Amino acid sequence: MLELKNLCKSYGRHIALSNLSLTIPDGALYGLVGPNGAGKTTAIKLISGIMLPDRGEILFDNVNLVKEERSAKETVGYVPDVLGIYDDMTVFEYMVFFASTYGLTGYIARKKIEILLEQVGMTDKKDFYLNELSRGMQQKLCVARALIHDPALIIMDEPASGLDPRARYELKELLQELNSGGKTVLLSSHILSEVSEICTDIGIIEGGKIIISGSVEEILDKVEGANPIKIKVLNNENSALEILKNNKKVRILSVDNGYFMVYFDGRKLDEAKLLEDLVRNNVLVSEFIREPGSLESFFIKVTNHSNESVIFSNEY
Numbered sequence: 001m002l003e004l005k006n007l008c009k010s011y012g013r014h015i016a017l018s019n020l021s022l023t024i025p026d027g028a029l030y031g032l033v034g035p036n037g038a039g040k041t042t043a044i045k046l047i048s049g050i051m052l053p054d055r056g057e058i059l060f061d062n063v064n065l066v067k068e069e070r071s072a073k074e075t076v077g078y079v080p081d082v083l084g085i086y087d088d089m090t091v092f093e094y095m096v097f098f099a100s101t102y103g104l105t106g107y108i109a110r111k112k113i114e115i116l117l118e119q120v121g122m123t124d125k126k127d128f129y130l131n132e133l134s135r136g137m138q139q140k141l142c143v144a145r146a147l148i149h150d151p152a153l154i155i156m157d158e159p160a161s162g163l164d165p166r167a168r169y170e171l172k173e174l175l176q177e178l179n180s181g182g183k184t185v186l187l188s189s190h191i192l193s194e195v196s197e198i199c200t201d202i203g204i205i206e207g208g209k210i211i212i213s214g215s216v217e218e219i220l221d222k223v224e225g226a227n228p229i230k231i232k233v234l235n236n237e238n239s240a241l242e243i244l245k246n247n248k249k250v251r252i253l254s255v256d257n258g259y260f261m262v263y264f265d266g267r268k269l270d271e272a273k274l275l276e277d278l279v280r281n282n283v284l285v286s287e288f289i290r291e292p293g294s295l296e297s298f299f300i301k302v303t304n305h306s307n308e309s310v311i312f313s314n315e316y
């Protein structure tokens with residue numbers, strides 16, 4: 001289990017992380033999602049040991065990675081977003097070089113490298129020079145490089161950025177395969193839909209703090225719940241309004257171009273009951289649509305609208 005406890009990091013007077021706490025269960029494929037400047041890269045650099053926190057702890061299976069540098073190096077496999085300046089090396093030579101930094105040499109290193117290149121689907125590229133690789137191939141090689149010492153935790157910053165749909169699909173397959181092989185994976189992204197496709201768990205970060213963390217289902221449920229239900233009725237508008245007003249799950253209600261816009265705190269079953277209530281009272285409902293969730297709408301909910309009570313349109 002990876003535990004971040006009250007992590008703080010400032011750049012000069014700018015606070016990038018402020019008491020960030022987070023628990024990532026063993027075997028999770030965890031996506032850290034947030035807008036530009038939220039603190040994702042900073043958190044990832046701290047966990048991978050590239051930078052030290054000003055305060056706070058990073059524990060992996062109760063070992064303090066901030067204090068125990070050697071354990072940190074063994075535990076974490078950091079996948080950089082670029083290969084570095086090694087253009088005159090072949091893929092195989094590049095892997096041999098990184099194997100040697102972990103004390104792996106000779107036959108054992110060569111065997112390990114062959115297995116890893118096979119795992120990331122790059123056996124046929126082993127004699128390619130690095131500058132001959134596509135972005136997707138470079139990304140896979142970075143993953144292979146990070147796996148050289150068989151770490152329990154793999155960390156990647158924005159791994160899908162700049163990849164075409166096919167390369168993204170291959171990356172997803174690779175990460176899910178690593179994850180089902182027992183590795184805990186942490187990746188960052190600013191695109192919620194991208195992360196929700198790949199990950200088992202999500203944490204949303206903003207302003208250097210975790211706003212919410214949980215399984216993909218839990219988070220998407222909450223994100224979706226932040227969007228209004230659009231309801232169009234063909235008759236009995238006044239009855240519809242009374243029913244909506246009296247429903248305890250309705251948080252905000254307004255009318256927009258003939259649609260009732262209903263901000264609703266209930267879950268799917270509550271939505272179904274609301275629809276049933278309208279129909280039972282002879283209201284003809286022609287549309288009843290919950291917009292798909294977006295990270296933006298969720299931010300609005302948690303930052304601006306949490307105390308808002310029901311607002312009724314002037315038209316009624």
Ligand SMILES: Nc1ncnc2c1ncn2[C@@H]1O[C@H](COP(=O)(O)OP(=O)(O)OP(=O)(O)O)[C@@H](O)[C@H]1O
Nearest residue numbers: 011014016034035036037038039040041042043190
């Ligand atoms: N070296 C630095 N010096 C000063 N401020 C920095 C530095 N690196 C990051 N910051 C600031 O710290 C905050 C967090 O940055 P960070 O790069 O961790 O965010 P991020 O979520 O990864 O953003 P992005 O998605 O844009 O990469 C931002 O406000 C950023 O401007």
